[in-house]
Amino acid sequence: MTVAKDISGGVALWRRIADAIRLDIVGGKLASGDRLPTEAALAERFSANRHTVRRALAVLADEGVVGAEQGRGTFVRSARRLSYRIGKRTRFSEGLAGQARVTSGQLLSSRIENASAAAATALGIRTGAKVVRMETLSLADGRPLSRATAWLDYRSFADFAGRYTALGSFTAVFASYGIGDYSRASTRISARHADVEETKLLGLTPGAILLVSEAVDIDVAGQPISYALSRFPAERMELVV
């Protein structure tokens, strides 16, 4: 991939270079263990100074994506991007089947609030009605993979948060409420930069790109049961429809 030089557009050159190299790695163009081109070669390729390239490499080294060895070169350390499967039957842990050994969900906080217009429309209730709001972080093999906010109708799921803390998965909590099966009604996908809190919780470098999924799950009767806004680091995940 090539990168702009003269025009910055508010994104620093070292950052664009780091993004371009990371893309080659997570996209599979460079495999684990491969040696990157030399700093001089990269500087030429991106029409940048060697110091600027070094800064980009330092960021990637910090992320654990590459590692430099004096006298030898810089080598690819990390693996490919994970794929998250989206379909009628979307479950977080199952979506990553076979790609990560351990997945876990963790409740950051929860509270009762009045439904925003968006949440109310999605859940089929009136704006301002009481809803449970859950802030969660999901991990795979110990690495944070998504930061999600979910809203549920308070009348049906008053103690959702308590049960989630005990059970650790949405699917399990729904089951405890007698909802043995549920499915995905709609998913809207967009992308934006991460904000401070997301950067911190997901262990990203500031300015990282997030894939944002806005999903509504329904029970077998077609009744909306949850409205969730999930944020995935684009550099570590891709969504598969």
Next chain:
Amino acid sequence: MTVAKDISGGVALWRRIADAIRLDIVGGKLASGDRLPTEAALAERFSANRHTVRRALAVLADEGVVGAEQGRGTFVRSARRLSYRIGKRTRFSEGLAGQARVTSGQLLSSRIENASAAAATALGIRTGAKVVRMETLSLADGRPLSRATAWLDYRSFADFAGRYTALGSFTAVFASYGIGDYSRASTRISARHADVEETKLLGLTPGAILLVSEAVDIDVAGQPISYALSRFPAERMELVV
């Protein structure tokens, strides 16, 4: 949305502020005609200097998203983000039904090349086999909405480019080859920054975020017919599954 201050992460503050405000607008929090908070208020909200906010607003004004009026305030000019529907039967023009009046596709270039490993796997042919590569740009109401690269098996679609120039749509060209119906086998979605060429063709400001969709279409017999890599500006589009 909040925004980082102290830590830049290689993305300039004015750019992050512009992105945050644009997100509020295309996300529907601010409607067309609404007055934005005053520059002073925005400066406080983002913990930034008023001049930095002014630079962000200048960018948005340049994009036509907002307009400032001396003595009165700054107002929202543009509309919401378009939704692009993805499913079993995905057609570019139909995906935008009801949201844009005129959609058109334009061939930038095409050539015969040897299939990359990714393209070969997707199309079910051997690596290095001859494929037709199409570079296209799609517009809705005159505004560029996607930049796509598509690969097709040369043995079946040798003259795809010629027919596309004449017919202006993939669906029409497939029909001319006797493929009356086809469907989407898989879609992978990721996100990254736009490169120079994409920035220019899509009319974006440098550093803009793209949603990248990697799709395989198959005919009724299940035979892969095309492999396409489409890039959508995240600030103008969202994908709906």
Next chain:
DNA sequence: TCTATTTGTCTAATGAAATAGACAACTATT
């Protein structure tokens, strides 16, 4: 061992990003 190649470190200079403060120009309201 010698040499070419590669990453690591230091100093310096230039331009862009961000902050700060002051005041002009315009609008709407009283």
Next chain:
DNA sequence: AATAGTTGTCTATTTCATTAGACAAATAGA
């Protein structure tokens, strides 16, 4: 007409991004 609130413009200063050059330190191969 006066006033408060808002955007527009100017000057100045500090911090960060980028370029430039030189040389040290480690590695691999002849």
